[in-house]
Amino acid sequence: MKIKVALAQFNIQFADPDKNQQRVAELTSIAAKAGADVIVFPEMWNIGYALNQLDRLADDGGRTTTKLFYRLARQYQISIVGGSVAVKEGGHFYNRTLIVDPLGQVVGKYDKVHLFRLMNEHRYLTAGNQENYFRSVGVPSASFICYDLRFPEWIRTVARHGSAVLYFPAEWPAVRIPQWTTMLKARAIENQAFVVAVNRVGDDPDNHYNGHSLAIDPLGNVIADAGENDGITYAELDLTQLATVRGAIPVFVDRRPDLYK
Numbered sequence: 551m552k553i554k555v556a557l558a559q560f561n562i563q564f565a566d567p568d569k570n571q572q573r574v575a576e577l578t579s580i581a582a583k584a585g586a587d588v589i590v591f592p593e594m595w596n597i598g599y600a601l602n603q604l605d606r607l608a609d610d611g612g613r614t615t616t617k618l619f620y621r622l623a624r625q626y627q628i629s630i631v632g633g634s635v636a637v638k639e640g641g642h643f644y645n646r647t648l649i650v651d652p653l654g655q656v657v658g659k660y661d662k663v664h665l666f667r668l669m670n671e672h673r674y675l676t677a678g679n680q681e682n683y684f685r686s687v688g689v690p691s692a693s694f695i696c697y698d699l700r701f702p703e704w705i706r707t708v709a710r711h712g713s714a715v716l717y718f719p720a721e722w723p724a725v726r727i728p729q730w731t732t733m734l735k736a737r738a739i740e741n742q743a744f745v746v747a748v749n750r751v752g753d754d755p756d757n758h759y760n761g762h763s764l765a766i767d768p769l770g771n772v773i774a775d776a777g778e779n780d781g782i783t784y785a786e787l788d789l790t791q792l793a794t795v796r797g798a799i800p801v802f803v804d805r806r807p808d809l810y811k
């Protein structure tokens with residue numbers, strides 16, 4: 551089985567949810583016309599890192615995003631790995647991913663578990679504490695957000711449920727892109743899974759972002775690299791590769807969790 555994934559790397563407009571929603575709608579229509587099964591967006595795409603304006607801008611209960619994804623998924627018959635958006639709920643703010651199937655139903659939800667101090671997330675946001683594994687186009691999958699990538703123990707905790715694809719929406723600054731590439735390859739190899747990671751391009755008041763959204767196979771080979779393009783890059787994931795890779799070196803069977811603290 552093969553799935554076609556659209557990596558929707560774009561220039562998020564700072565503190566402008568309306569413009570960003572329009573862009574997300576436009577990109578979804580383009581991906582659907584190209585026959586993509588799944589579209590993936592970057593982290594915090596509704597407002598960028600306008601954390602000091604969360605009170606005014608965060609999506610209340612995630613309702614606007616849920617409605618938008620419901621409409622787009624149904625209209626274009628596509629699965630959505632919704633990057634992440636700033637959400638306000640119960641007096642707290644979250645960096646939240648919504649996963650939506652082609653019927654418009656939310657089949658996964660994830661609040662970023664590791665908050666990124668360097669960009670002040672810990673001052674403004676509340677951390678999540680739940681795993682997010684789900685089925686997208688019938689494929690067992692899991693999702694994380696950006697800085698989570700630096701915590702292999704968390705990725706493994708979730709991936710050991712058998713995920714074939716690991717999604718990483720991100721806003722990963724250009725200055726640390728070599729680390730992004732290396733760690734994404736490592737997560738693919740060690741978990742014997744496909745990795746689909748979507749970053750943004752452009753600038754915000756504090757950082758420059760140079761994209762390099764990547765799709766990586768379970769051996770760590772790059773299948774697609776979006777470079778610095780503003781727009782969609784496609785990757786075809788051949789899921790039959792998984793059985794071969796996992797059969798040859800069965801790391802999930804050979805683990806020694808009794809020794810791991």
Ligand SMILES: O=C(O)CCC(=O)C(=O)O
Nearest residue numbers: 666696697721722723726
């Ligand atoms: O870990 C990094 O270098 C980048 C993380 C990040 O930008 C984020 O989590 O928003």
